[in-house]
Amino acid sequence: MADRNAHALADVFKALADPARVKIMAMLLNAEEVCACDISAAIGKSAATASHHLKILRDAGLTTSERRGTWVYYRAVPQRLEALVGALSLGR
C-alpha cells in the first residue's frame, strides 16, 4: 500500500477514534438525518464540543451537512465507512 493511501486511511480512522464521534456516527447511521441541535444533548457534551466533533467527521468525509434556516442537519456517508474496510482488504 502506498504511503499516501495509508496516511489517508489512517486519518479517517483517527476521525473515528473518539467515543463521542463514535456515538455521533452511530446516531447518524441510524437516522436519515439529525439536527446539530439534537446532537449535543444526545452525546452529553456542550454545543461547542459537539460542533468540534461534527467538523472532524465532516472533514473526514464521514458526514455531509446542510444548513436549512437556523439549523444545520447532518447525514452519515455509509459508503465512506464501507470504502475504508474495502480499501484495507484490497490493499490499495
Place this chain on the structure above:
Amino acid sequence: MADRNAHALADVFKALADPARVKIMAMLLNAEEVCACDISAAIGKSAATASHHLKILRDAGLTTSERRGTWVYYRAVPQRLEALVGALSLGR
C-alpha cells in the same frame, strides 16, 4: 449507544489510526499469514517498531499471532473489521 460500547469501538479505531498499522493490516488481509520477520521491511520500520505496532493490532483483536520455532506469524481477523462497521450501523 452505551458509553462502554462507544469507548470500545473508539479503541479499535485508534488501533487503526496510524499509517504503519494501516499498511500492516492491508498486508495481513491480503495474505493468509505473514511472518513478523517480513513485516518490518514491508513497512520500512525497525523490527522493534514493527513489533510495537503488531502488539497494538493484536490487543485490539484485529490480528492473531502464533509462534512457530523462531518466528511469530500474524493473521488478520477480517470479522473484527466488519463487526466495527456493523456495530456502528446498528448503534450497539
